[in-house]
Amino acid sequence: MTAASSERLSVLLVEPFFTGSHEVWATGWQEHSRHRLHLLTQPGTHWRHRMMAASVPLAQATQEHIARHGAPDVVVASDMVDLAGFLGLCRSELVGVPAVVYFHENQLTQPTSPNGVGGLRDRHLAWTNWRSLLAAEEVWFNSAWQRDSMTDALDDLLAGGPAGDDQRPLLDGVRDHFQVRPVGCDLADLLEVAVPGSDGPPRDPGAATEAPLVLWNHRWAHDKGLDVAVKSMLAVASQGIDFRLAVVGTDDHHDPSRGDKLLEPLGDRVVHRGWLEPERYRQVLAEADVVVASARQENFGISVVEAVAAGCVPVVPDALAYPESISDPTFRYPPGRLTTALRNVLVDLDGFRARCAPLRESLRRFDWSNVATADDDRLQAVVERSGAQRSASARSGAVPGAGTEGEEPR
Known part of the structure; x- marks a missing residue:
C-alpha cells in the first residue's frame, strides 16, 4: 500500500x-x-x-x-x-x-x-x-x-x-x-478461555465430573438442520453415552413450539435452549466442550468460529464453507456420519481437545x-x-x- x-x-x-x-x-x-x-x-x-x-x-x-x-x-x-x-x-x-x-x-x-x-x-x-x-x-x-x-x-x-x-x-x-x-469476529476474550487438558487450569474444577456439554448454536431455521442434529444426538444417547445439550439461537419458525417439540425426546439433557443475552451466550461458549453443526447451507459460520475459539471441539460437515475455517479434516464429517463423528469425540474428548489446540489458535485470523x-x-x-x-x-x-x-x- x-x-x-x-x-x-x-x-x-x-x-x-x-x-x-x-x-x-x-x-x-x-x-x-x-x-x-x-x-x-x-x-x-x-x-x-x-x-x-x-x-x-x-x-x-x-x-x-x-x-x-x-x-x-x-x-x-x-x-x-x-x-x-x-x-x-x-x-x-x-x-x-x-x-x-x-x-x-x-x-x-x-x-x-x-x-x-x-x-x-x-x-x-x-x-x-x-x-x-x-x-x-x-x-x-x-x-x-x-x-x-x-x-x-x-x-x-x-x-x-x-x-x-x-x-x-x-x-x-x-x-x-x-x-x-x-x-x-470478537475472539480475543474467547481465545483466552482456559480449556481442560491444556497448559492452563480447568475452567471450573467443581464441574469436572459433569457430563460434557454439547453446543448447537445456530438459527432455528430449516437450513441449519436442527432436526438432523437432534436425530444424531438421540442416536448417541441410545448408545449410553452421557452428555448435556445447549441449543441456543434465534427461532425463525413461524411456530416457536416446533423447536421445543424437536428437543422434547432429549429430556433433561437439554440445559439451555433459545436465545441468550450476549454476555450469557459467551459464558455458555466458555462452558461448552463440543460444538456441532448440521447445516444444509453455511456461507461462513460465525457461531462455530466463536465456539472453537472458546475451546470447543468442532464436529462440522466436510462441506459448504466449513473447510475454510475448520481446516483440520479431523473435525469434519462426511455426509450421513454426524452420529459417528459426535460419538467418537465424546468418548475421547481429551484426545480431540489436544488435537484441536492448533486449529483454535489458527482462528485468530478471523x-x-x-x-x-x-x-x-x-x-x-x-x-x-x-x-x-x-x-x-x-x-x-x-x-x-x-x-x-x-x-x-x-
Whole structure:
C-alpha cells in the first residue's frame, strides 16, 4: 500500500437488514475500523420487502446524509441492497464514488423455505443480486465457497434468458472484481478461555465430573438442520453415552413450539435452549466442550468460529464453507456420519481437545483486529484505483456515459 493507506476514509455502509450476522458485521467493522464508517440501516425484518424496496428510503437517507456531511469516499452495501437501483437514485450525489457489495448470502444458492411463498425461489431477487454485481467496483464474499457456488448458479441463471439476451459473457469480467473477505469476529476474550487438558487450569474444577456439554448454536431455521442434529444426538444417547445439550439461537419458525417439540425426546439433557443475552451466550461458549453443526447451507459460520475459539471441539460437515475455517479434516464429517463423528469425540474428548489446540489458535485470523485492518486496506485500494481511473479518463478527455463520435449519448 502507499503512504495514503493510513488516511481515514469516509465510508457509507448501507444495510437494509440490520440484525443477526449483518448487524454483527456492520457494527464490528465500524468499531474496529481506522476509517469513519457511517451506517445507514433499516430494521432486520421482512427481508424480501427490504431487497425489493429498501433502496428507495436508503437513497433518501443517503441524500440527506450527504447534504449534511458531504459525499463519502466509498459506499459499501450488503447483498440485501438493490445496489444498481440505489446508485441510480443517488446518481447526482454519488458521482465518481466507488461502491463495494458484500455478500453474506445470495438469492441464487440460499435454500428455499419449505413454508409459504419462500418455498419457491424468487428469480427476481436473483436478478437483483446479478445487477448488484454489475454495479459494484468490487464484490466481496464471506467465503470462497459462496463465491464459487454463486458463480456456478449465475451461469445457469444467465443461460435461462430469452434468445438474444445471453448475459453470460459479462460474468467473466465481473469475476475479475471478486474478493473473499471473511467476516470479523470478537475472539480475543474467547481465545483466552482456559480449556481442560491444556497448559492452563480447568475452567471450573467443581464441574469436572459433569457430563460434557454439547453446543448447537445456530438459527432455528430449516437450513441449519436442527432436526438432523437432534436425530444424531438421540442416536448417541441410545448408545449410553452421557452428555448435556445447549441449543441456543434465534427461532425463525413461524411456530416457536416446533423447536421445543424437536428437543422434547432429549429430556433433561437439554440445559439451555433459545436465545441468550450476549454476555450469557459467551459464558455458555466458555462452558461448552463440543460444538456441532448440521447445516444444509453455511456461507461462513460465525457461531462455530466463536465456539472453537472458546475451546470447543468442532464436529462440522466436510462441506459448504466449513473447510475454510475448520481446516483440520479431523473435525469434519462426511455426509450421513454426524452420529459417528459426535460419538467418537465424546468418548475421547481429551484426545480431540489436544488435537484441536492448533486449529483454535489458527482462528485468530478471523478476529476483528486482523480482519478490519485487511478490509480497511482493501477499501483504500478500491478508492485509489477509482481515483486513478477517473484521472486517466480526464486526461484522455473521456466523459463517462458519453457516446462515441457520431452517436447520441445514452
